[in-house]
Amino acid sequence: MPPKLPFSPIPDRQGFAPSTPSGSAKIVFVHWILAALLFPIALLGAILLLGLLYQFAGEWIDSRRFPPPGRRVEVDGQWLHYTEAGAHGKGESGLAREGVPTIVLEAGISASSITWSTVLPRLARFARVIAYDRGGLAWSGPAAEARLAGRMVAELEGLLDAAGARGPLLLVGHSFGGLLCLMFAAKHRERVAGIVLIDPVTRCEWLPLRPNQAARLNYGVRMALRGALLAKLGVVRLSLALLVHGARAFPKAVSKASSGGANRAIERWVGEVRKLPEECWPSVRAHWSVPKTFFSMASHLENLPESVAQYDPATFPAHVPLTVLSAESAGPYAVAEHHADAKRSLVGEHRVVPDSGHWIHLDQPVAVIESVLRMLAFVESLQYPDGRPDEAAPDARA
Numbered sequence: 001m002p003p004k005l006p007f008s009p010i011p012d013r014q015g016f017a018p019s020t021p022s023g024s025a026k027i028v029f030v031h032w033i034l035a036a037l038l039f040p041i042a043l044l045g046a047i048l049l050l051g052l053l054y055q056f057a058g059e060w061i062d063s064r065r066f067p068p069p070g071r072r073v074e075v076d077g078q079w080l081h082y083t084e085a086g087a088h089g090k091g092e093s094g095l096a097r098e099g100v101p102t103i104v105l106e107a108g109i110s111a112s113s114i115t116w117s118t119v120l121p122r123l124a125r126f127a128r129v130i131a132y133d134r135g136g137l138a139w140s141g142p143a144a145e146a147r148l149a150g151r152m153v154a155e156l157e158g159l160l161d162a163a164g165a166r167g168p169l170l171l172v173g174h175s176f177g178g179l180l181c182l183m184f185a186a187k188h189r190e191r192v193a194g195i196v197l198i199d200p201v202t203r204c205e206w207l208p209l210r211p212n213q214a215a216r217l218n219y220g221v222r223m224a225l226r227g228a229l230l231a232k233l234g235v236v237r238l239s240l241a242l243l244v245h246g247a248r249a250f251p252k253a254v255s256k257a258s259s260g261g262a263n264r265a266i267e268r269w270v271g272e273v274r275k276l277p278e279e280c281w282p283s284v285r286a287h288w289s290v291p292k293t294f295f296s297m298a299s300h301l302e303n304l305p306e307s308v309a310q311y312d313p314a315t316f317p318a319h320v321p322l323t324v325l326s327a328e329s330a331g332p333y334a335v336a337e338h339h340a341d342a343k344r345s346l347v348g349e350h351r352v353v354p355d356s357g358h359w360i361h362l363d364q365p366v367a368v369i370e371s372v373l374r375m376l377a378f379v380e381s382l383q384y385p386d387g388r389p390d391e392a393a394p395d396a397r398a
Contacts, residue, residue, distance in 0.1 A: 048233060050234075051233040051234035051235065052232070052233065052234065053234075054234040054237065054238070055231070055232060055233065055234035055237060055289075058234065058237050058289060059289075059290060062286040062289070065282070065286070066282065066283045066286050068081050068139040069083050069139075070082050070083030070084065070113075070132075070139070071083075071163075072139070072140075072141075073158075073159060073162040073163070075154075075155045075158030075159055075162070076144075076154065076155065076158060077144045077145075078135045078140075078141065078143070078144040078145070078155055079135075079140055079141030080132055080133065080134070080135065080140045080141075080155060080158075080159050081113070081132065081133045081138065081139035081140045082113070082130055082131065082132035082133070082159055082163060083113055083130070083131055083132070084128060084129060084130045084131075084163065085120055085121065085124035085128075085129050086123075086124035086125070086126070086127055086128040086129050087128065100126075100127045100128070100376070100380065101127065101167075101168040101169055101170040101193045101194065101376065101379055102127065102128045102129070102130060102160075102165040102167075102168070102169055102170070103123055103127050103128070103129045103130070103169075103170045103172060103372065103376070104129075104130050104131075104132075104156075104160065104165070104169055104170070104171050104172065105119070105120065105129065105130065105131040105132075105172050105173075105177075106156070106171065106172065106173040106174070106177030106178070106180050106181055107131070107133075107134075107137075107174055107177050108174045108175035108176050108177055108359075109175060109176035109177075109201070109297070109300050109301070109304075110137065110293070110296070110297040110300060111137075111174070111175075111177075112133045112137045112138035112139075112284075112287060113131035113132055113133050113138060113139075114138065114276065114280050114283055114284055114287075115174070115276070115359075115361070115362070116131045116361070117276055117277050117280050118276070118277065118361065118362065118365045119361050119365055119368055119369055119372075122365075122369050123369060123372055123373070126373060126376060127170075127376060128165070130160070130163060130165060132156070132159055134147070134152055134155070134296070135147065135152070135155065135296060136292050136293060136295060136296020136297075136299070137287070137293060137296055138283075138287045138293075139287075141292075142292040142295065142296070143292070143295065143296045143299055146299055146302075146303055147296060147299035147300040147302075147303055147307075148303045148306060148307055148310070149179055149180055149183055149303075149306075149307035149308075149310050149311065150183070150307075150310050152180055153180055153183045153184050153187060156180065156184060157184070157187075157188065166191065167188075167190070167191035167192070167193070168191065168192070168193035168379070169191050169192050169193060170192075170193055170194045170195070170196070170372070170375060170376060170379065171184060171185065171192060171194070171195045171196070172195075172196045172197075172198070172368075172372055173195070173196075173197055173198065173200065174197075174198040174199065174200075174359070174360075174361060175198070175199060175200060175201050175358065176201045176300070176304075176307075177200075178197040178198065178199075178200025178201060179200060179201050179203070179307065179308065179311060181195050181197060182195070182197075182200075182311055182313075182316060182341075183310065183311050185316065185317055185320050186311070186312070186315040186316055186317065189317035189319075189320065192317070192320050193320070193321075193379045194320065194321040194322070194323075194375045194376075194378070194379045195320060195321070195322045195323070195375075196322075196323045196324075196325070196368075196371050196372050196375055197322070197323070197324045197325065197338070197341070198325050198360050198361055198368060199325060199326055199327040199330060199334075199338075199356075199358050199359075199360055200324065200338065200341070201308070202330075202331075202333060202334040202337055203308045203311070203337065204333055204337055205333065205334075206304055206305050206308045207305055207308045207309055209305045217301055217302070217304060217305070220297075220298075220301045221298045221301050221302050224294045224295070224297040224298035224301065225294065225295075225298050227294035227297075228291040228292075228294035228295050228298070229291075231288075231289060231290055231291045231293075231294055232291045236288065236289050237289035240285045240288065240289060241285070243270065272359050272362060275359070275362040275363070276362065313340075313341070313344060316341075316344045316345070318344060318345055318346050319345075319346060320345060321345060321346075321347040321348070321375060321378060321379065322341065322342055322344070322345035322347070322348045322349070323342070323348075323349045323350075323351070323371050323374075323375055324338045324339070324341055324342045324348070324349070324350045324351075325351055325352075325353050325360055325367070325368065325371060326338045326350065326351070326352045326353070327352075327353060327356045327357055327358050327360055327363075328352055328353060328354055328355060328356050328357075329356070329357045329358065330352070330358075335352065338350055347378070351371075353367045
């Protein structure tokens with residue numbers, strides 16, 4: 001007779017005693033838990049992979065849709081792109097113009113040669129014109145060194161040598177580009193025949209660096225570095241594509257989530273781009289869809305105070321004619337500094353351009369063209385005091 005159990009199992013409704021979970025059931029349960037935990041990670045990984053592939057494909061397509069319109073030269077390890085119009089010693093009219101300066105266009109802190117698209121063709125009717133992209137911007141290679149003003153002046157010197165533009169030079173600089181023009185003239189005064197500055201960067205705003213300005217720069221650097229990461233993942237490319245086609249919800253959500261509220265900066269950027277000829281928009285969008293642009297922008301901003309400190313106004317060559325154009329929107333400190341810069345030249349002029357913002361050459365291109373051509377005519381008059389019998393005075397509206 002079998003031993004009596006100390007307890008009696010309670011049968012279920014069908015008369016069978018319940019059993020404890022088997023080993024296989026426990027394994028299935030654990031698999032479900034792991035799947036629930038890993039699915040979001042796998043989904044995120046798939047999205048990131050798709051973003052990388054989307055960015056790779058977009059860059060490949062852009063490289064074929066928008067090839068460099070000019071030449072690329074290597075200067076001390078930095079690949080630089082430049083474009084030119086007007087023949088050597090001639091305008092597009094083809095008339096001989098010996099001794100005419102080469103006009104060199106220097107863009108703002110994160111801008112490229114494209115921003116001169118309205119101005120360059122008209123100036124090229126009267127002289128050779130060169131516009132270029134600093135390291136990390138547009139068709140130039142990624143920045144090889146920190147974006148310090150002294151380094152970029154040396155790169156410009158090498159580029160002009162490679163382009164056969166030793167001088168005389170008429171430098172035209174917008175914003176941060178104006179600082180580089182002043183530094184180039186101080187270093188190479190024998191090569192510079194004249195300078196036109198377009199609402200140049202206000203040096204007293206960044207030196208000495210006040211806490212609120214330091215915070216602004218730090219924010220700009222962080223935003224640019226986040227932009228580089230988002231560009232690598234294809235998010236910037238997708239956002240700009242949607243923004244161009246009028247879909248603003250996703251781009252605004254991305255900018256708010258990634259940079260703590262850069263919507264206004266993006267809107268201002270889009271507003272300035274729309275002032276360019278419409279055929280330039282796709283190229284600008286392509287250039288701002290790659291990480292190198294944001295890295296270059298971050299380096300420009302991070303080194304801005306040191307770049308400003310590298311220029312000593314006392315070194316400006318007083319014999320070089322200088323015209324400074326201030327935007328109507330410029331603050332009183334900026335206007336005062338612009339006026340003081342103009343007075344350092346024996347032939348200095350300072351004007352405030354009506355109905356203009358910081359990008360005067362986009363808001364009032366004729367005013368900029370007139371100022372450059374007036375400077376060009378003045379420089380020529382020094383070489384030909386009796387005037388040129390073969391040509392009429394340049395007309396900015398021609």
